[in-house]
Structures are given as C-alpha cells and as structure tokens.
Amino acid sequence: MRNTSFASMHCSLAQSLELIGDWWTPLVLRDLYLGLNRFDQLVTDLGISRNLLTDRLTTLMDGGLVVRTPYQENPVRHAYALTEAGQELVPILLALTAWGDRWATPPAGQPIRFTHNTCGKVTTATICCSECGDELTSADVTPSPGPGGRTAPGTALIASVLSGVEAKP
Amino acid sequence: MRNTSFASMHCSLAQSLELIGDWWTPLVLRDLYLGLNRFDQLVTDLGISRNLLTDRLTTLMDGGLVVRTPYQENPVRHAYALTEAGQELVPILLALTAWGDRWATPPAGQPIRFTHNTCGKVTTATICCSECGDELTSADVTPSPGPGGRTAPGTALIASVLSGVEAKP
Numbered sequence: 001m002r003n004t005s006f007a008s009m010h011c012s013l014a015q016s017l018e019l020i021g022d023w024w025t026p027l028v029l030r031d032l033y034l035g036l037n038r039f040d041q042l043v044t045d046l047g048i049s050r051n052l053l054t055d056r057l058t059t060l061m062d063g064g065l066v067v068r069t070p071y072q073e074n075p076v077r078h079a080y081a082l083t084e085a086g087q088e089l090v091p092i093l094l095a096l097t098a099w100g101d102r103w104a105t106p107p108a109g110q111p112i113r114f115t116h117n118t119c120g121k122v123t124t125a126t127i128c129c130s131e132c133g134d135e136l137t138s139a140d141v142t143p144s145p146g147p148g149g150r151t152a153p154g155t156a157l158i159a160s161v162l163s164g165v166e167a168k169p
Numbered sequence: 170m171r172n173t174s175f176a177s178m179h180c181s182l183a184q185s186l187e188l189i190g191d192w193w194t195p196l197v198l199r200d201l202y203l204g205l206n207r208f209d210q211l212v213t214d215l216g217i218s219r220n221l222l223t224d225r226l227t228t229l230m231d232g233g234l235v236v237r238t239p240y241q242e243n244p245v246r247h248a249y250a251l252t253e254a255g256q257e258l259v260p261i262l263l264a265l266t267a268w269g270d271r272w273a274t275p276p277a278g279q280p281i282r283f284t285h286n287t288c289g290k291v292t293t294a295t296i297c298c299s300e301c302g303d304e305l306t307s308a309d310v311t312p313s314p315g316p317g318g319r320t321a322p323g324t325a326l327i328a329s330v331l332s333g334v335e336a337k338p
Contacts, residue, residue, distance in 0.1 A: 006192070010280045012269030013199055013262055019273055023175070023186050027323065030182055034312055034327055045326040064272070082307070085272045090307035091296035092268060093182055095261045100181030103233070103254045104188055109316035111179045111324070112331065117309045119301035127260035128297040128304075132288035135297075138202055138251070138259035140286045147278035154196065155280070157214040158203055162281065 009154030019063040024048055024056050026093055029082065032066065033090050037079045065089065094125035178323030188232040193217055193225050195262055198251065201235065202259050206248045234258065263294035 006014040020026065024046070031042055042053055057080060060066035065086035068078040082090070094114060101110045101124075116123040127136045143162055151159045175183035189195065193215070200211055211222055226249060229235035234255035237247040251259070263283060270279045270293075285292040296305045312331055320328045 006196075010275055010277075011196070011199070011266075012273065012275075012280055013266045014196060014269075015273035015275070016265045016269035017192050017195060019269075022192065026186060027175075027180070027183060030180070031327065033307055035330055036326060041326055045324065047322045047325065087307045088268060088272070090310075091305045092261065092264045094305065094310065095264060095296050096185045097180075097182045099257060099261060100183075100185035100188075103257070104181065104184035106179055106181075106184070106317045106319075108179075108319070111181055111315050111317045111319065112312050112327075113315040115311045115313065116298045116300060116303070116305065117311055118303055119298060121298075121300040123305065123310065124299035125296050125305055126299045127264050127294050128302070129285045129288060129290075130293035130295045131285060131290040133297070133302055134285070134287055136260045136263065136285065136292065136294055138256045141259075141263065141292065142284045142286055143203055143281050144284065146280050146282040148275045148280040150275075150277070150280065153216045155214065156216060157205060157210055158200065158281075161204055 006154060008152065010148060010150035010152045011155050011158075014154050019065065020060075020089070022056065022059075024052065025060060026096070028053070028056055028060065029065070029086060029089060030093055032080055032082050032086070033093070037081060039078070039080070042080075060086070091125055095127055098124045098126075175323060177321065179317060179319035179321045180324050180327075183323050188234065189258070191225070191228075193221065194229060195265070197222070197225055197229065198234070198255060198258060199262055201249055201251050201255070202262070206250060208247070208249070211249075229255070260294055264296055267293045267295075 006018040027046055028042060031045055036042055036045055043050055065083055066080055067083055068080045070076050071079045113122050129136050145159055145162045149159045175187040196215055197211060200214055205211055205214055212219055233252055235249055236252055237249045239245050240248045282291050298305050314328055314331045318328045
C-alpha cells in the first residue's frame with residue numbers, strides 16, 4: 001500500500017524503512033522470530049491475505065532479511081527464517097514492543113514477556129550507548145553530519161541544519 | 170495509504186505501529202528530533218505532500234506523540250514538538266538508524282553520527298538488558314505469554330505457541 005520509495009534518501013533510518021517494507025513486515029519478522037515459519041501459519045496468525053503476505057515475504061527476501069528453504073517436495077513447501085540482518089532487527093522490535101507496553105498497554109497488561117537467558121530475569125529492551133553502556137535518551141545525544149550526509153530528497157534541510165549545530169539546545 | 174488497523178491486535182509491537190501510523194511518520198519524528206519544528210520545514214526536508222504531512226501530524230497528535238503550539242497569530246502558525254512518548258521513541262529510531270548504517274549503508278558512508286554527551290564518544294545505539302546491562306540478541310531472549318496475551322486477530326497462533334514453549338530452540 002506504500003507508494004513512495006525511500007531508496008534515494010541519504011538517511012539510514014529511511015533506508016531501514018525501505019528495506020523493512022511496510023507495517024505488516026515487522027509483524028512478519030515478529031512471527032518468524034517467535035517460531036512460526038510456514039506460510040500458512042503466518043496467514044493464520046496475522047490474518048493477512050495470502051497475496052499481501054507473498055508480497056511482503058518477497059520484499060523481505062529481496063532485502064536480505066529472510067531466507068526460505070524447502071521442507072517438502074510435490075508440492076514444494078517452504079520454511080521461512082530470519083537472516084543475520086533479520087535477526088539483528090529483533091532487539092529493535094523488542095525495544096519497540098517495550099515502548100508499546102509502556103505507552104499503549106492493553107487493559108489486560110503486557111501481551112508478551114521476555115526473559116534474558118544470560119541473567120535469568122524478565123527484561124525490558126533498553127537502548128544503551130555502545131561506548132559507555134549508559135542508557136541513551138533523546139536529550140543526551142548530539143547528532144552531527146557523517147561522511148555520507150547529503151542534501152537530497154528526504155534530507156533536504158537536515159544536512160545543513162546539522163552542519164550548523166554543535167549541540168542540541 | 171494503510172488500510173488495515175492494528176488496534177485490535179493484542180501485541181505491543183502492533184500497537185506501537187498503530188500509534189506511529191505509517192512509514193513517513195518515523196521520518197517526521199526524526200526531523201522533529203533533529204530540530205525542524207515547522208510545517209514548511211518538514212515539507213521541504215522530506216519532500217512530502219502538504220496533505221500527507223497534515224494527515225501524519227494529526228495522527229501523531231491524536232496518538233499523543235507530538236504537540237503543537239502557536240508561535241504566530243494572523244495567520245496562526247504552529248511549532249511542532251515531541252511529547253514524552255515521542256521522545257522515548259527517539260532512541261529506538263537511533264537503533265534502527267544504526268541497523269541501517271550497518272545493513273544499508275550508502276556508498277559514501279554513515280549519513281549522521283551521534284555523540285553521547287555523557288561519555289563524549291561517537292555512539293552506536295545498542296539494545297541492552299534492563300536488568301544486567303548486557304547487549305540483547307535475538308538468540309538469548311526467551312518469550313513467554315504476559316498477562317495480556319490473547320488469541321486474537323494478529324496473534325491467532327502466537328499465544329498458544331508461546332504457552333507451549335519453555336525455551337527457544
């Protein structure tokens with residue numbers, strides 16, 4: 001249902017959205033992560049139409065986020081799985097899920113809990129600094145242009161705004 | 170352009186996607202975070218149509234992610250800003266941006282860099298366990314049903330699959 005391509009934007013967020021494809025796609029990735037790996041399981045779980053799911057899985061395979069392997073011949077049936085790139089999206093989906101738990105909780109409470117196997121505790125995916133490990137908030141990060149920053153569609157003003165910004169107000 | 174509502178799904182990821190609205194929306198949130206706060210700046214930066222941007226900003230305000238305040242009368246002009254809920258999405262967008270830097274980098278390199286003010290280093294937003302602080306990967310988290318887990322549209326199989334799953338294979 002999306003008519004605009006973000007492929008020409010010099011923005012890694014836009015590129016991520018371009019690769020991921022559309023709103024159904026995070027839910028498809030969620031289901032593959034949670035252990036549903038067959039086409040019919042995804043159709044049943046999500047209530048998505050077969051055509052739309054075929055389209056989304058094709059986008060995900062073209063984008064390198066999902067691979068499929070035949071588990072049956074005659075007729076051929078495929079099992080779908082996350083690639084390394086797809087697996088690396090999962091923690092981000094967990095963080096978005098935690099945000100939804102906090103800001104859009106259903107009345108009955110959190111639908112899914114996640115236990116961190118290493119420490120054994122129920123965990124909330126939290127975004128931290130790769131360098132010092134502290135939690136990152138929007139207030140304590142300062143953006144600046146990287147080597148690939150460009151004035152281009154989707155970033156027509158940002159590059160120049162960032163060039164003049166030494167620290168966020 | 171999205172025709173399906175995720176509002177009835179018992180899944181905090183689906184609820185997050187429902188609140189955020191559609192693909193343009195993360196880029197609108199990005200721009201508000203980066204310091205563009207006027208309608209015309211957003212139109213210019215993103216190359217989005219005025220109608221579509223009006224629609225997206227209305228969704229964001231209805232969802233409690235964005236507020237606007239008048240900065241001029243006659244004609245009235247508004248400045249847009251992230252609410253607390255919107256600000257808490259920013260680190261997740263940073264994590265998605267880092268994923269895009271890694272998996273969909275433009276040839277010229279990373280478009281934007283982020284410096285963590287606290288430690289002073291260029292940072293990569295990383296998803297960590299709220300309890301032990303270790304980095305979270307898809308392999309070391311085990312999902313289980315929460316109090317709000319339901320067999321419902323969008324989670325027609327997941328609740329029962331998770332009930333039978335003690336640890337991910």
